[in-house]
Amino acid sequence: MNKLIISIFLFVTTLSFGQKNHDWEKINTLKVAFITEKLSLSTKEAQEFWPVYNEYQEKRNVLRKKSHNKIRGKMKDADALTEKEAENLLALHIQIEEEEEVLDTNFLKNVSKVISAKKTLLLLRSEDEFKRQLMKQYRQNKGGK
Numbered sequence: 806m807n808k809l810i811i812s813i814f815l816f817v818t819t820l821s822f823g824q825k826n827h828d829w830e831k832i833n834t835l836k837v838a839f840i841t842e843k844l845s846l847s848t849k850e851a852q853e854f855w856p857v858y859n860e861y862q863e864k865r866n867v868l869r870k871k872s873h874n875k876i877r878g879k880m881k882d883a884d885a886l887t888e889k890e891a892e893n894l895l896a897l898h899i900q901i902e903e904e905e906e907v908l909d910t911n912f913l914k915n916v917s918k919v920i921s922a923k924k925t926l927l928l929l930r931s932e933d934e935f936k937r938q939l940m941k942q943y944r945q946n947k948g949g950k
Contacts, residue, residue, distance in 0.1 A: 832939065835935075836935055837855075839931065839934075839935050840858075840928065840931050840932070840935070843927060843928075843930075843931035843934070844920065844924050844927055844928060844931065846920070846924075850919065850920050850924075853919040853920075854916065854919050854920055857912070857915055857916050857919055858916065861908070861912040861915075861916075864908055865905070865908065868901055868904055868905050868908065871901060872898070872901045875897060876894055876897060876898050876901070879894055880894070913925060916928070
């Protein structure tokens with residue numbers, strides 16, 4: 806089953822790189838399938854887990870967008886910033902990092918109430934595995950073009 810999911814993942818990502826929003830939908834669908842398989846979620850666990858996980862992901866995305874919109878673009882022109890602007894930007898970066906840390910901690914506490922601590926650790930490992938496979942596929946696709 807694991808090889809089937811990976812094969813489907815590789816096939817779909819190979820076909821779809823180049824369509825930004827559509828890509829993200831497919832990637833998220835594959836991620837859900839990947840995590841579901843890796844965690845062996847029961848129906849009850851899945852019903853409780855996915856709302857908690859999806860809410861966490863939405864909040865993470867908001868923080869990433871905030872970071873990108875308010876910090877990343879300005880960092881490209883760091884040489885043009887005044888010292889005061891750089892200090893303010895750095896303070897904002899630290900604030901967002903702290904918000905992410907609080908969000909991650911709260912998520913781990915909440916999700917481990919829905920699924921076991923062992924499955925929570927498997928979730929962390931599965932997310933890393935999924936990212937590695939995604940990056941590997943991206944590099945292969947980019948190198949082949």
